[in-house]
Amino acid sequence: MLSLSAFTRRFLADPTAIGAFIVVAALVAMAVLAPWIAPHDPYDPLQIDIMDSEMPPSWMPGGEERFLLGTDPQGRGVLSTIMHGTGISLLIGIGAVIVQAFIGVSLGLISGYRGGWIDSFLMRLADIQMSLSTLMLAIISLAVFSAAFGPEAYAQYAIFFLILVIGVAEWPRYARTVRASVLAEKKKEYVDAARIIGLAPRIIMRRHILPNTLTPVLVISTIQVAEAIVTEAALSFLGLGMPVNRPSLGSLIRSGFEFIFSGSWWITLFPAIVLILLILSINLLGDWLRDTLNPKLRRGED
Amino acid sequence: MALLEVRGLEVAFPQGRRAEALALRGVDLDLEPGERLGVVGESGAGKSMLAFAILNLIAAPGRISAGSIAFEGRNLLDLSSDEIRKVRGDRISMIFQDPMMTLNPVLTIGTQMVETLQAHRRIGWDEARKLSIERLAQVAIPSSETRFDSYPHELSGGLRQRVVIAIALLTDPEIIIADEPTTALDVTIQAEIMSLILRLCRENRVGLILITHDLGVVAEATERLMIMCAEKVVEEGPTRAIIDTPDHPYSRGLLAALPQRSERGKPLNQIPGSMPGIADLPGGCAYHPRCERAYAGCHLEAPALEAHGPRRVACFRPLLEKAEA
Amino acid sequence: MTVLVETRGLEMRFALPTHFLSREKPVLHALNGVDVAIHKGEAFCIVGESGCGKTTLGRAIMGLLAPSAGEIDFDGTRIDKLSEHARRPFRARMQMVFQNPYASLNPRRTVFDTLAEPLHHLRPELSGAELRKMVEVVMLDVGADPKWGRRMPHEFSGGQRQRIAIARALVTDPEFVVADEPISALDVSIQAQILNLMTKTREERGLTYLFITHDLSVVEHFGDRAAVMYLGQIVELANVEVLFDGPRHPYTRLLLEAIPKLDGGSFDQEHQPGELPNPVKPPPGCAFAPRCPLANERCHRERPNLSVTGATQVACFAVEEGRD
Numbered sequence: 001m002l003s004l005s006a007f008t009r010r011f012l013a014d015p016t017a018i019g020a021f022i023v024v025a026a027l028v029a030m031a032v033l034a035p036w037i038a039p040h041d042p043y044d045p046l047q048i049d050i051m052d053s054e055m056p057p058s059w060m061p062g063g064e065e066r067f068l069l070g071t072d073p074q075g076r077g078v079l080s081t082i083m084h085g086t087g088i089s090l091l092i093g094i095g096a097v098i099v100q101a102f103i104g105v106s107l108g109l110i111s112g113y114r115g116g117w118i119d120s121f122l123m124r125l126a127d128i129q130m131s132l133s134t135l136m137l138a139i140i141s142l143a144v145f146s147a148a149f150g151p152e153a154y155a156q157y158a159i160f161f162l163i164l165v166i167g168v169a170e171w172p173r174y175a176r177t178v179r180a181s182v183l184a185e186k187k188k189e190y191v192d193a194a195r196i197i198g199l200a201p202r203i204i205m206r207r208h209i210l211p212n213t214l215t216p217v218l219v220i221s222t223i224q225v226a227e228a229i230v231t232e233a234a235l236s237f238l239g240l241g242m243p244v245n246r247p248s249l250g251s252l253i254r255s256g257f258e259f260i261f262s263g264s265w266w267i268t269l270f271p272a273i274v275l276i277l278l279i280l281s282i283n284l285l286g287d288w289l290r291d292t293l294n295p296k297l298r299r300g301e302d
Numbered sequence: 303m304a305l306l307e308v309r310g311l312e313v314a315f316p317q318g319r320r321a322e323a324l325a326l327r328g329v330d331l332d333l334e335p336g337e338r339l340g341v342v343g344e345s346g347a348g349k350s351m352l353a354f355a356i357l358n359l360i361a362a363p364g365r366i367s368a369g370s371i372a373f374e375g376r377n378l379l380d381l382s383s384d385e386i387r388k389v390r391g392d393r394i395s396m397i398f399q400d401p402m403m404t405l406n407p408v409l410t411i412g413t414q415m416v417e418t419l420q421a422h423r424r425i426g427w428d429e430a431r432k433l434s435i436e437r438l439a440q441v442a443i444p445s446s447e448t449r450f451d452s453y454p455h456e457l458s459g460g461l462r463q464r465v466v467i468a469i470a471l472l473t474d475p476e477i478i479i480a481d482e483p484t485t486a487l488d489v490t491i492q493a494e495i496m497s498l499i500l501r502l503c504r505e506n507r508v509g510l511i512l513i514t515h516d517l518g519v520v521a522e523a524t525e526r527l528m529i530m531c532a533e534k535v536v537e538e539g540p541t542r543a544i545i546d547t548p549d550h551p552y553s554r555g556l557l558a559a560l561p562q563r564s565e566r567g568k569p570l571n572q573i574p575g576s577m578p579g580i581a582d583l584p585g586g587c588a589y590h591p592r593c594e595r596a597y598a599g600c601h602l603e604a605p606a607l608e609a610h611g612p613r614r615v616a617c618f619r620p621l622l623e624k625a626e627a
Numbered sequence: 628m629t630v631l632v633e634t635r636g637l638e639m640r641f642a643l644p645t646h647f648l649s650r651e652k653p654v655l656h657a658l659n660g661v662d663v664a665i666h667k668g669e670a671f672c673i674v675g676e677s678g679c680g681k682t683t684l685g686r687a688i689m690g691l692l693a694p695s696a697g698e699i700d701f702d703g704t705r706i707d708k709l710s711e712h713a714r715r716p717f718r719a720r721m722q723m724v725f726q727n728p729y730a731s732l733n734p735r736r737t738v739f740d741t742l743a744e745p746l747h748h749l750r751p752e753l754s755g756a757e758l759r760k761m762v763e764v765v766m767l768d769v770g771a772d773p774k775w776g777r778r779m780p781h782e783f784s785g786g787q788r789q790r791i792a793i794a795r796a797l798v799t800d801p802e803f804v805v806a807d808e809p810i811s812a813l814d815v816s817i818q819a820q821i822l823n824l825m826t827k828t829r830e831e832r833g834l835t836y837l838f839i840t841h842d843l844s845v846v847e848h849f850g851d852r853a854a855v856m857y858l859g860q861i862v863e864l865a866n867v868e869v870l871f872d873g874p875r876h877p878y879t880r881l882l883l884e885a886i887p888k889l890d891g892g893s894f895d896q897e898h899q900p901g902e903l904p905n906p907v908k909p910p911p912g913c914a915f916a917p918r919c920p921l922a923n924e925r926c927h928r929e930r931p932n933l934s935v936t937g938a939t940q941v942a943c944f945a946v947e948e949g950r951d
Binding site (some may be wrong): 312461493500522574 | 816
Binding site (some may be wrong): 045188189190192193194195196197198200208209212 | 636651686689690691711714718720723726727730731732733734735736741744745749773792795
């Protein structure tokens, strides 16, 4: 069990963790504050001028100061679109993980505590789901949604669809992790003590077992956020994700892709760099968290 | 000169960034050939640390910070890792509490025994096999020829520990260090294993360092006894003498707390409080907060281990008068 | 003397997990017909080595396991087949202390929450203040500082945790406590403290104890009557003095001989490896026969039952036939 002070101490001792945290924090702050600090609103048709299209970054010939990182084919400032886009990517990433965690933890708890045929059934379901690639499932479901609801409705609700699809596709990872924890905790005598008092299984699961399974859930959540962001980026890149008028980082990369060879490389490159930075930092943070919270790696320093 | 002479052994572990705490605070130990020595203490007293330190098995970040270990005249701490490997497992063997620490679950017993032999001798597979089967029979494992090809999980706990003993004796060592060899075993199996260890040690003139928390076991099995408290030795001497007339208050406390030594219906003689961790040691004698004989001086200075008749005690007010001891 | 807890013909069988295609369905026989009657106010000990079924017996009595056959009575009422609702009034009266102090307290709850929970659930009529008072009283009873209430289990040593566990068992003011190896995981100097605590609370509250242990010296000190178990059966049952002065069953004798004594002598005799027979395929006849020096042909064929022999009850043909 790690106390808060020991946790903080370890954090401050690890430069990688501090660096990753700073990057993530900066990007999140940038995304959250985008409506106020972005130089332009890229989605206000009144603010964009087609005459500004495809301008290079400000330090290159032809660039202007008001568009620090250049503009895209519609005349939107790349910096502004990145700021807003990061917000969308994070929103989808975190939203999807909330859905995954909710479904996965609930099913994992029930599966682990009840055992028997419920456990077998849910775990086989999880196996089947895990053997299907998330990307493939997402592509199929989104294509179906898109066809069923029509492109306008789809564009409007795309963010919810994405959160839902990525969320539902990845629940098995949480379910398995939680189930493993539940199986271990179930054998411990404090659970017996709770049963002896006569507490109902539902209460034991929620009050006693659940809090003790949360450490692994926390660890995988950070990495799952990164996963979800990448998945969404891939989907957007393939054209199935966020629509053009509310792009995420992935859509930005896509919309700039065709211009790589015609010379306007900045439209794709900058969003790609931001995406890579974001994913890398989240992953590093997640790795550090997993190592720190792993009781078996304790080395006698606390 | 004794077969094994340990002097002033200290083991240190880092505490936070800068400080170190001692997990073993200056231990001396002597063992003659064929002698049986018991090391008794509660958890955290440092007895397992002593065993690992003798074989230089202290894992980083711990380290042996002081002292010498003279085996057959040579200081083991000066040896290179190749040289110490020739000693470890060959001249000094170790038996652990959990047989699964010694036995690899994915290899047959036979393979492991032959491997051990071949690591220390020039010996062919067939001859090693024959020798191993003989040893298995010596530790009374039924149908030793077929058992040679068994996996560890196919044997019960008691049989596994017999296999571990057989492996420990394979190379005809001079000393066996047994760290709580029977703590995890049932009482009837414990009796079997202990009688086996004692017989084999007697027959082959092997020295035994028996580490345990169980005073009954050392009373039965050892000639000399060391009682450890808070990473130091507090009393040392002939087993019979210490058990019958303990000198150090802690020794007496341990013996008196046993239900065997209490009258039915009366409360057990308990020692108040509990042992401090290595980072929280009080000044002076580490036992004095729990000791009924403590006086002002116990807080200022830690008593050194001093001769008191045929034994040695680390106490300013030992129980026995100087003349009696 | 009134009987507080009684079991009759208690059997416990566990189906072992198998590959779903295999035809064999091995069953582990943990309890093979156990009859005990625990009297009010006594310290009843169950002694045995691993695999004898003593822990299973304790858990069955507490309702953690449903028996495969047989009956369990508490204060004259049959409790093994009750619904949760019907069982509730009994729960406050019977409690348990477990072996592992590091696993018996929920690491994520404060000490106070852990102690208050039984009262919350079983005595909902208590006000917050009354509840707090009761928790404080029971903590002082077990030698714990009431200020510990705000702290978490990991801040305490094994001995302290066991005190808290005992407090939890006593907070509902029970009549009957099952203690399953409560001191085996503790240091020797702490064992005495906890045993003394259990004796003191027993005297103060008039508790009835079912004390499960493998440590015979504790039985001799603490117990009134004791039952020796081997492979799911009771092989000898007697008052503790009788058991220690004159054990009749060959297994009891083996057990007593094997205890290391401060005066020496137990390790001189070497014994052949005697292993517990396989609880999945118990031998027909007496379970101890394969290891018994007195076993005859009948012993290998028939199972002896407990029968009164002098001051003790023994399940042994050698004793019955006067061959011991």
